[in-house]
Amino acid sequence: MSAPSADPAIAVDRVSKRFRLYHERNQSLKAALLRGRRAAYEEFWALKDVSFEIPEGTTFGLIGENGSGKSTLLKCIARILRPDAGEVRSAGSLAALLELGSGFHPELSGRENVYLNGSILGMSKRAIDARFDAIVDFAGIEAFIDQPVKNYSSGMYVRLGFSVAINVDPDVLLVDEVLAVGDAAFQEKCLEKFAEFRRAGKTVVVVSHAMGSLRSFCDAAAWLEHGRLVKVGPATSVVDDYIDEGHAERQETAGGGSRWGSGEARLTRVELLDAAGRPTTRVRTGDKVTVRMAYETDEPIAKPVFGLALENLDGVYVWAHHSRDGNFVPDSISGSGSVDLAIPRLMLQPGTFDLLASLVDYTTTHTYDFLRHCYRFDVEAGQPRESGGIVALDGEWGNLRDRPDDLDLLPAERT
């Protein structure tokens, strides 16, 4: 990595953080008195002896699996948690975007909450006065600013929270996976705001699962594993090493996915397999992949229809395909088994996607089982490598012609 600058924005110096895992979460006086001490617990080190510096003006990513300690480290930097050993020194003001709008009082109006939340984040009343219009404008909720925030939609709530936090105008901004908020248009605005932030020479620290965006977004990154620092350096090399180690696998399959259906037949497992047939949550654009759906039935199901759909993190409905449209109609299924959808080339641009899976009857009006967001995976840059958006079209530039008399002719019309 580059030589530590004379004046880092954040210096993480041999930081260790110990958590207590209580065997029984029984925080009662009686239990403590009976035992003669507080509940028995095991200690584990969420962070162990982590040191690095974040130079001023960099955008810095923290990567690692779930439980690697990256969020704990972010909270230590944000001073929400206090390290058990070592220290975090920071130059200048900090603002953390850990949960947006977490200080809002539901009964108070948007206006009152902007002042309240701003002061929690350390802004003076005068500073809020000066930025009030910008905050409301950025959130796009002028019409509702005097309504109690409990009447806000969740999107408005998050937008206002983000808007307040970003307008605190700190020297260092800490972000935990909040890039995935709001609709696409608002995300665009957020990214612009981040870019503006970076241009102003401010420091941004991001924790994210989305390796694709981290690589393009960050200058430098630190990779944590089991609370220890594995590597710190330029983002591209750290992210590449991390992916090569096969660590980008997601542990969770997008929690919070909902499920409904009559239940005579159930989808027991949905997974994405790579070309070698191994389950994966990290693929590259253009990879050959297979989606495998496993099922079990209580009774034979005649002419079942399997369905799959994709959404991205904005909730954009990217793609869907069901087996009846695919002219694949088994006469019946019974017991348990599985079915594959083979995708010769995954034409998605880098990003994070959720799978939705369904098992319905032949008329597609009766749902046996429907799993929403049952599998989340990341697409990394591969081939073809295109500039942006959701889908890859494998477009090819060429056929440059500079003769003006030809310009109104399409290639097909030429002979």
Add this chain to the structure above:
Amino acid sequence: MSLLSDVRGSRELLVNLTLREVGGKYKRTALGQGWSLLNPLVQMAIFTVVFGVLIKIRPDPGDPSGLEVFALWLVAGLLPWAFFANAVTGGMGALLANANLINKVYFPRETLVLSTVFSWNVTFAIELAVLTVVLLLFGGAPLLFLPLVVVAGLLLTAFALGIALALSVANVYFRDTQHFMALFMQVWFYATPIVYPYSYVRDKASPAVETLYRLNPMERFVTVFRNLLYDNRLPSLSDAVYVTAAAGLALVAGWWVFRRYEGRLAEEL
């Protein structure tokens, strides 16, 4: 004086959080802040009927004010107690109630307890203002003593704040604290001469019990408030010294406990 500089540094946050407490408490109620007056009024009515009319408790007339109104005598002691009880109970729960905030944002944590206690100061001030007017209507002369009432109010605030700070962290580590305190506050209420005069204890109890009884700082606080508001005279020097010492001690001890244990709040919540 880290205590003062801390509070000064987060003054604006404190004001905003206090306003949130004050504003949020009675939001969307038809009576609004009226509820804060109705509550002591109803309590006054109940206690006056039960203890003044049915049980016929007769406190000494105000000396030198000459007032002889049970309800006013009662309220002069009831209001400081109600403030104390509300401030301790509210302040004690302030950290738990704002667990999400503590887990997501850094800011001086004590502001949560302070703002809750201060929000009850607003209620207390309104109540005292109304009481002062009523006392005037009944021929009392509390105006001269108002500056001292303010001083006594500040001391009581410091006393309540110290207890609330210590209990607020205790409550995070042991969730029984609030339930235990709910019971304890009832005992404390009747161990303090609010619905009966101190003379009833003095006449009946042995000297040892009486000494023990007078150790209760709230007994002194109530006496001081009654001296100023109802009797319209200066409190005794011993009472004044005692409440000042109790307030200072509680605040320093509470602050120390809070500082000692606040480090692991986010993970315990």
